Amino acid sequence: MIVLGLLAATAIASLVAGQAIYTTIQNRPKNSVKIEDAIVGRLEIFGEKLVGRLPELSWSEVIQGVWPGRGFISIEAYLEGRGFEASIADPFNDPKSIADGAALFQEKCASCHGRDGRGAGHAPSLRRDSYRIGNSDFAIYKVLRDGINGTAMAPRDLSLAQRWHIISYLRTLQSAAKIVDTQAMPEISVTWRDLLDAKDHTSDWLSYSGSLDGWRHSKLDQINPGNASALKLIWAHQFEVPQGGTIAATPLVVNKTIFMSLPPNSVVALDAETGRKIWRFDYTLPNNLALCCGRTNRGLAVLGDTLFIGTLDAKLIALNAKTGEVRWQTTVADANKGYSITAAPLVAKDAVIIGISGGEFGTRGFLSAYGAQDGKLRWRFNTIPAPGEFGSETWKNDAWKTGGGPTWVTGSFDPELNLLYWGVGNPSPNYNGSLRPGDNLFTNSVIALNIDTGKLVWHFQFTPHDAHDWDSNQTPILADLTIAGTKRNVICWANRNGFYYVLDRANGEFLAGRAFVEVTWATGLDAKGRPLTTKANEVTPEGVTAKPSVAGGTNWLPPSYDPNTGTIFVHATEGKSIYTTSAPEHVVRGTNGIYVGSGSSTPQPLDNYVLGLNAATGNLIWKYASPRLPEYSSYSGVLSSAGGVVFSVADGIIFALDSKTGSELWRATLGGKAQSTPISFALNGQQVIEATAGNTMFVFGLAGVRPPQLLSETQQSAP
Ligand SMILES: O=C(O)c1cc(C(=O)O)c2c(n1)C(=O)C(=O)c1cc(C(=O)O)[nH]c1-2
Numbered sequence: 001m002i003v004l005g006l007l008a009a010t011a012i013a014s015l016v017a018g019q020a021i022y023t024t025i026q027n028r029p030k031n032s033v034k035i036e037d038a039i040v041g042r043l044e045i046f047g048e049k050l051v052g053r054l055p056e057l058s059w060s061e062v063i064q065g066v067w068p069g070r071g072f073i074s075i076e077a078y079l080e081g082r083g084f085e086a087s088i089a090d091p092f093n094d095p096k097s098i099a100d101g102a103a104l105f106q107e108k109c110a111s112c113h114g115r116d117g118r119g120a121g122h123a124p125s126l127r128r129d130s131y132r133i134g135n136s137d138f139a140i141y142k143v144l145r146d147g148i149n150g151t152a153m154a155p156r157d158l159s160l161a162q163r164w165h166i167i168s169y170l171r172t173l174q175s176a177a178k179i180v181d182t183q184a185m186p187e188i189s190v191t192w193r194d195l196l197d198a199k200d201h202t203s204d205w206l207s208y209s210g211s212l213d214g215w216r217h218s219k220l221d222q223i224n225p226g227n228a229s230a231l232k233l234i235w236a237h238q239f240e241v242p243q244g245g246t247i248a249a250t251p252l253v254v255n256k257t258i259f260m261s262l263p264p265n266s267v268v269a270l271d272a273e274t275g276r277k278i279w280r281f282d283y284t285l286p287n288n289l290a291l292c293c294g295r296t297n298r299g300l301a302v303l304g305d306t307l308f309i310g311t312l313d314a315k316l317i318a319l320n321a322k323t324g325e326v327r328w329q330t331t332v333a334d335a336n337k338g339y340s341i342t343a344a345p346l347v348a349k350d351a352v353i354i355g356i357s358g359g360e361f362g363t364r365g366f367l368s369a370y371g372a373q374d375g376k377l378r379w380r381f382n383t384i385p386a387p388g389e390f391g392s393e394t395w396k397n398d399a400w401k402t403g404g405g406p407t408w409v410t411g412s413f414d415p416e417l418n419l420l421y422w423g424v425g426n427p428s429p430n431y432n433g434s435l436r437p438g439d440n441l442f443t444n445s446v447i448a449l450n451i452d453t454g455k456l457v458w459h460f461q462f463t464p465h466d467a468h469d470w471d472s473n474q475t476p477i478l479a480d481l482t483i484a485g486t487k488r489n490v491i492c493w494a495n496r497n498g499f500y501y502v503l504d505r506a507n508g509e510f511l512a513g514r515a516f517v518e519v520t521w522a523t524g525l526d527a528k529g530r531p532l533t534t535k536a537n538e539v540t541p542e543g544v545t546a547k548p549s550v551a552g553g554t555n556w557l558p559p560s561y562d563p564n565t566g567t568i569f570v571h572a573t574e575g576k577s578i579y580t581t582s583a584p585e586h587v588v589r590g591t592n593g594i595y596v597g598s599g600s601s602t603p604q605p606l607d608n609y610v611l612g613l614n615a616a617t618g619n620l621i622w623k624y625a626s627p628r629l630p631e632y633s634s635y636s637g638v639l640s641s642a643g644g645v646v647f648s649v650a651d652g653i654i655f656a657l658d659s660k661t662g663s664e665l666w667r668a669t670l671g672g673k674a675q676s677t678p679i680s681f682a683l684n685g686q687q688v689i690e691a692t693a694g695n696t697m698f699v700f701g702l703a704g705v706r707p708p709q710l711l712s713e714t715q716q717s718a719p
């Protein structure tokens with residue numbers, strides 16, 4: 001009777017609580033669980049308990065578990081049939097919960113496990129990637145509740161919420177830095193002013209693109225076409241990287257310290273002079289993450305002495321740059337809904353901007369800003385407008401709810417206009433446009449947002465109603481150029497769809513554009529920059545062949561810009577794919593949420609090039625065929641430098657080209673896949689080039705700083 005009363009009371013509370021139900025899972029997009037589903041889900045769970053199928057939870061736990069706003073049972077995951085264990089998750093996991101958990105840990109756990117959780121006497125260390133009793137939230141919960149039979153781990157006298165706080169804290173211990181030696185760590189202190197003037201800090205590399213305008217250009221000119229062939233290895237450092245992960249990040253360099261992110265979500269600090277490791281941070285990811293595009297990470301951002309990294313389970317984490325320890329962490333999106341983070345964050349003023357991935361998952365994309373100090377959400381811009389919002393007329397029915405529009409490549413910032421520029425990716429489902437009639441704004445667009453408010457100032461759509469996965473996730477290059485006799489502040493964009501664009505960066509006006517690879521889906525661009533499409537643009541059930549391939553004319557790997565010659569350097573891919581679509585009634589979301597509506601195949605190998613393009617027109621200046629070593633099939637973006645040399649890596653070979661002619665000056669085999677774009681900085685007065693391939697970071701210079709040495713992470717003693 002009491003049970004039935006509680007049941008009814010909870011059902012009524014659910015009805016009355018209304019809006020609160022939405023917050024059951026942190027940060028999930030609005031409207032994703034209908035109120036009716038939330039109630040049905042709760043009733044089903046009560047039903048399971050009534051028939052005795054949930055022996056591991058008491059009635060009190062079941063009721064608290066489904067409580068709107070702070071329940072630990074995800075109704076949504078449960079309704080999706082993920083099973084009970086997988087539907088249970090720490091409902092808090094926020095800075096307050098971590099702090100409460102840390103205090104409780106000292107009181108209840110430290111006497112056996114040690115004050116820092118490293119273990120003592122007979123109790124094991126809790127600073128381990130996974131626990132012997134299982135690593136799910138529910139497995140740890142049960143140990144805190146019931147203890148472990150036959151061991152000294154007795155049940156603890158804790159409230160239900162207190163158990164979750166301890167779990168929040170244990171997760172930070174699991175991810176904690178493995179400190180090697182931070183004694184000699186130099187001062188790390190990067191101001192917003194430094195980031196604005198980053199190009200003048202030639203001894204550092206302070207952000208993903210090296211500067212806020214996306215140039216990826218070093219002002220150093222010691223290496224030039226006359227001496228580049230004399231480049232020699234200074235040191236190499238072998239990282240420990242799990243099998244199957246390709247390093248894709250651009251490192252940061254601050255005061256003779258290199259910070260590198262490794263797949264899936266680790267960070268290593270190295271001494272830039274010697275390559276010796278200072279600290280390493282490993283983030284523990286949940287099992288069974290649904291990921292479309294590999295376990296990759298493109299890098300870090302820095303402000304003050306704090307580093308920022310996004311994770312594959314869609315968290316944003318702030319680390320103490322001197323020790324690798326976590327300062328704060330926040331949940332950006334629900335990884336169970338197909339969101340993840342692969343992009344490097346961007347620091348702008350005192351905020352950290354982070355984009356998300358999930359265009360292959362029927363997500364609704366967004367871009368978010370968090371306070372750098374406190375990790376609090378400042379603003380969020382949804383890349384797919386809701387009904388009634390600006391741009392919503394480009395969507396029909398409910399398609400906007402799963403419309404995609406990810407933001408997985410770092411944008412650029414113009415301090416004078418106070419505008420943030422960011423690329424938006426493909427609509428979802430990728431290959432089936434019939435389910436989402438209309439232009440589908442703001443997919444495959446660049447958006448210009450006010451940095452303080454996150455409000456849209458202008459947008460330009462490169463590929464209306466895309467059905468080829470031609471994400472517009474590229475690095476925006478902000479340049480001041482003379483176009484048709486007039487000085488203009490522009491944004492330059494070589495797009496995955498095969499066209500190069502020049503736009504006015506104050507208002508998005510289309511100024512110039514042309515194809516930079518062979519394209520068959522459009523004959524050109526009209527006066528407003530809209531593509532003039534052909535039949536090859538219509539994706540069919542039988543399959544239609546179109547150029548460029550699904551890899552695009554270029555993909556996300558960053559271009560660079562040399563202001564001395566007004567040249568854009570871009571990695572380009574020539575080739576074709578066959579694109580197919582399914583009948584609308586057969587387009588379903590896969591069990592892991594994947595939502596693509598059929599796909600593409602690429603019958604012949606693609607050809608990779610580095611192009612030099614006139615930034616104002618997109619006209620080709622030179623074309624260089626990249627090295628081929630198929631076992632390492634992969635390529636990086638491009639670095640340009642004031643000495644007139646550009647650097648890139650393809651198929652495990654680093655090469656240097658004359659910026660004016662594209663002729664090859666030097667190459668060296670690194671061996672190993674590489675998606676990490678080289679950078680340049682000065683070390684004790686010498687210009688060096690850093691490149692990473694396979695699991696190894698290499699630093700080259702014209703003269704040895706010290707005798708060449710090879711260091712691995714496990715061999716830390718001096719040679
Ligand atoms: O739509 C998306 O959200 C999304 C995300 C990502 C990613 O985050 O890496 C890729 C893609 N799409 C994609 O289409 C693609 O070709 C791709 C290549 C890579 C890579 O790391 O090399 N990522 C991604």
Ligand SMILES: [Ca+2]
Pocket residue numbers: 359360425426469471
């Ligand atoms: Ca995509």
